[in-house]
Amino acid sequence: MLNVRKVATQLKSAVLADPERFYTKQTGAWVAGMPSPQDIRVTTGREPYWINLGYWRDVERVDDTNVERVGELFREAQAQMAHLLAKTARLGPGDSVLDCGFGYADQDLLWAETYKPARIVGVNITPNQVRVGRERVRLTGLEGVVRLEQGSATALPCSDGEFDVVFALESAMHFRTRRDFLREAFRVLKPGGRLVMADMCQKTDRESGAGLRDRLRYRYWRGMIAFPEVNVWTTGRYLSELREAGFQNARLESIAEDVYPAVNTALVALRGMTALEKEPGSTSLHQVRADVHRAMRMRVDQTQWHSLFNCDEYAVVSAEKR
Ligand SMILES: C[S@@+](CC[C@H](N)C(=O)[O-])C[C@H]1O[C@@H](n2cnc3c(N)ncnc32)[C@H](O)[C@@H]1O
Incomplete structure (x- = not known):
């Protein structure tokens, strides 16, 4: 009976592909080792709760000699992803920033303190993350700079031409749809403004050549992480969508080699170390x-x-509104 219920819940998640549901109920359970929403505790506001895959180019990779340090290394790579986006956007003092899909707001704290923009407005669809993010902003004394709102990146609660920079750090694959977001990002940017994202796609069309069974499997698993089918784009499609939304200087810079292999190993280590800690005896070092x-x-x-x-493909996507 229990299994039937579990399978039904999983199928429902796969069909709904709903990010709010995923980030409210499932993240931690799905990626063992990641804190589940109920386990998030805010004391100082500086406890790291990143959710991205990490940019591992300059970070010690997890291997069979350092598994005990997987948590620390993972978080360092995740922070590096936020730095990479900030540098790509040439983020600096005076900038007015919109951050779409901010997770628990780790990136907003880091950007506010390191790059000193004039202000950051965050928009996130998951209420619990907005609540935790606001608490962290209060505890770190950044209320004068960072304002976090609940809402969707596809219908932004912002005026036309308000921002110098729009970020989406590993969130746009969830937006229903990514295309609607690109139009919204263009609308809220000032002339001269920059859009910078970390996002996943396909180097070339990998779907049409795949057999029916594989396509159904991909569809199921993408649904499970709230990645709707309408957002399955190739690099070429991504660039043309950016141009159609009005952007110029559109670029997708591949960092797949510095993301996927390293995070794959890190997740295996994280799963193992979590099992070791939470269910001693279930595995061994x-x-x-x-x-x-x-x-x-x-x-x-x-x-x-x-x-x-x-x-x-995993890319840093950037474009400008002229
Ligand atoms: C993979 S997490 C990344 C979080 C954060 N950028 C980080 O690196 O820790 C994706 C985020 O996108 C948010 N999200 C998904 N769909 C959204 C939407 N339509 N509008 C705004 N945020 C959304 C989720 O709530 C989640 O916070």
Whole structure:
């Protein structure tokens, strides 16, 4: 009976592909080792709760010799992703920033303190994340700079031409639709404003060549992480959508090599170390190291983002409103 209910819930999640549902009920459970929404505790406001895959180019990769430090290394790579977007946007003092899909607001605290923009407005569809984010902004004394709103990136509660920079850090694949967001981002940017995103897509069309069984499998797993089918784009489609929305200087810079293999290994380590901590006896450090060793040797097409979601590209997307 329980299993029937579990399967029904999973199918419902896959069909709905609803990010609010995913981030309210499922994130932690889905990626073992990540804190689930109920486990989020805010004391100082500086506890890190990043949700992105991490930019691992300059971060020590997780391997079978350092599994004990997976949490620390993962968080460092996740913060590096936020720095990469800030640098791409040439974020600096005086900038008025809109951040769409801010998670628990880690990136807003980091951008506010490191790059000193005049203000950051965050928009997020998940109420619990907005609540936690606001609490962190209050505790870190950033209320004068960061304002967090509940809402959708596809219907922004903002005026035309309000911002110098619009960010979407690993969130646009969820937006229903990403295309609507691009139009909204263009509307709220000032002339000369920059759109910068970290996002996943396909280098070339990987769907039409796949068999029916594979296509259904990808569809199921993408639904499970609230990635609607309408957002499954190739790089070429992405660039043409940016241009159609009015943007110029559109670019997709691949960082897939510095994201997917490393995060695949890190998640195996995180899962193992979490099991070791929460259910001692269910595994051993030796076993976790062996699993990580195997993950390190996976071919890229065996890694999670390829095999479940059929995504082989992870890019820094940037464009300008002239
Ligand atoms: C993968 S998480 C990334 C969070 C954060 N950028 C980080 O790096 O920790 C995706 C985020 O997008 C948000 N999101 C999904 N759909 C949204 C929408 N339509 N409008 C605004 N935020 C949305 C989710 O609530 C979640 O916070």
